[in-house]
Amino acid sequence: MGHRELLLDAARRLLEDKGYAHITARDLVAASGTNLASIGYHFGSKNGLLNAALGDVFEEWTDALAEVALADPHASPLQRAHLTWATVLLHLADKRALLLSFVEALAQAERDPALREQLAEVQDRTRTRVAEIVATSYGDADVHADDPRCTAVAGFILAVCDGLALQWLLDPQRSPRPEHLLAGLNDLVARSQN
Amino acid sequence: MGHRELLLDAARRLLEDKGYAHITARDLVAASGTNLASIGYHFGSKNGLLNAALGDVFEEWTDALAEVALADPHASPLQRAHLTWATVLLHLADKRALLLSFVEALAQAERDPALREQLAEVQDRTRTRVAEIVATSYGDADVHADDPRCTAVAGFILAVCDGLALQWLLDPQRSPRPEHLLAGLNDLVARSQN
DNA sequence: CGTCCATCTATACGGATGTATAAATCCGGG
DNA sequence: CCCGGATTTATACATCCGTATAGATGGACG
Numbered sequence: 001m002g003h004r005e006l007l008l009d010a011a012r013r014l015l016e017d018k019g020y021a022h023i024t025a026r027d028l029v030a031a032s033g034t035n036l037a038s039i040g041y042h043f044g045s046k047n048g049l050l051n052a053a054l055g056d057v058f059e060e061w062t063d064a065l066a067e068v069a070l071a072d073p074h075a076s077p078l079q080r081a082h083l084t085w086a087t088v089l090l091h092l093a094d095k096r097a098l099l100l101s102f103v104e105a106l107a108q109a110e111r112d113p114a115l116r117e118q119l120a121e122v123q124d125r126t127r128t129r130v131a132e133i134v135a136t137s138y139g140d141a142d143v144h145a146d147d148p149r150c151t152a153v154a155g156f157i158l159a160v161c162d163g164l165a166l167q168w169l170l171d172p173q174r175s176p177r178p179e180h181l182l183a184g185l186n187d188l189v190a191r192s193q194n
Numbered sequence: 195m196g197h198r199e200l201l202l203d204a205a206r207r208l209l210e211d212k213g214y215a216h217i218t219a220r221d222l223v224a225a226s227g228t229n230l231a232s233i234g235y236h237f238g239s240k241n242g243l244l245n246a247a248l249g250d251v252f253e254e255w256t257d258a259l260a261e262v263a264l265a266d267p268h269a270s271p272l273q274r275a276h277l278t279w280a281t282v283l284l285h286l287a288d289k290r291a292l293l294l295s296f297v298e299a300l301a302q303a304e305r306d307p308a309l310r311e312q313l314a315e316v317q318d319r320t321r322t323r324v325a326e327i328v329a330t331s332y333g334d335a336d337v338h339a340d341d342p343r344c345t346a347v348a349g350f351i352l353a354v355c356d357g358l359a360l361q362w363l364l365d366p367q368r369s370p371r372p373e374h375l376l377a378g379l380n381d382l383v384a385r386s387q388n
Numbered sequence: 389c390g391t392c393c394a395t396c397t398a399t400a401c402g403g404a405t406g407t408a409t410a411a412a413t414c415c416g417g418g
Numbered sequence: 419c420c421c422g423g424a425t426t427t428a429t430a431c432a433t434c435c436g437t438a439t440a441g442a443t444g445g446a447c448g
């Protein structure tokens with residue numbers, strides 16, 4: 001394996017247990033057994049390397065979620081949403097540093113257009129994907145993923161995912177539990193129909 | 195005004211238009227017309243100063259939101275939620291750097307227990323406050339803010355707020371619009387009742 | 389007026405970091 | 419075998435940052 005692959009691997013490992021912002025070029029060298037200058041040679045800069053690695057990890061994470069949401073082909077949209085939220089919360093504990101990496105990257109993206117573009121693209125792809133799942137669960141061939149109803153539901157589900165993760169990051173103890181979310185949602189809608 | 199107040203003011207100003215992470219001690223000195231050593235003298239450290247300022251700004255922001263949510267005493271919970279989401283999205287454009295400061299602070303909080311404690315406390319207070327509003331709109335004297343139904347709804351509303359803000363930060367163009375959220379929510383629940 | 393404490397000033401220190409440079413090494417092809 | 423481009427190595431550089439230190443200043447008070 002060349003230094004390129006070694007560095008990419010090390011970056012992924014570090015992202016998953018040290019976060020993004022506090023990884024130094026020398027950390028990457030130590031974890032990969034390569035050389036300081038190889039970072040610049042293969043990736044242009046430290047951030048170039050980190051961002052390349054981050055994209056991969058991010059994508060895998062959303063892949064895993066999509067798989068869960070699709071597990072039961074007969075689930076209703078709400079059931080899928082609930083399942084997704086529950087899964088997010090369930091796996092959060094293992095992925096704390098990774099989640100932190102996303103948050104740090106999000107902050108960093110404000111000053112790094114390339115990174116921002118990359119993250120936005122992943123986000124958009126995720127939204128589209130969720131919209132597709134929603135469309136499928138309509139069971140109506142005329143309803144496609146780009147139907148406003150589907151994108152709306154997708155945006156909503158993902159907003160809850162993001163918000164959940166954020167609240168959990170700050171205070172796991174008091175963060176909402178999935179069944180409460182579902183109850184809250186039902187209650188919210190029920191009360192407005194009186 | 196002593197250096198203490200000058201620094202606090204400068205910190206708030208910088209937080210609102212430069213974010214958190216990239217403020218240097220020398221920025222604070224320049225913006226306040228004080229002295230490098232005054233930071234240490236009055237606040238112990240640069241982060242001490244920044245965190246003190248951040249707490250204030252954060253609190254004002256949630257105050258403003260609560261006021262909006264309470265504007266119409268006859269609104270249903272869902273109407274309040276919708277109004278809150280719409281308001282968040284509406285004001286986001288003015289508060290971009292501030293929102294970024296929160297995200298950066300959230301990342302920083304992982305390595306700064308005092309900051310984390312402080313942010314978690316504000317979050318908790320906010321959640322309680324929203325729960326109180328929800329309880330009020332039940333119009334039932336037996337339902338209090340600590341009723342699970344209220345805290346559940348509150349957690350849910352805030353999760354959506356957070357998620358919305360996050361998506362908007364990354365990509366304002368394609369972030370969900372409040373009316374779509376509402377439509378998505380209704381659709382989600384309606385479809386699950388078939 | 390003189391003392392003393394709080395506050396303010398100017399500067400130095402120590403350290404860490406990302407990147408560039410130049411030399412060494414490797415390896416495939418002629 | 420040997421050449422040359424690709425890669426790897428070792429190190430130097432330049433910069434920036436947070437904080438500590440030591441002394442100046444100012445004003446309240448006896």
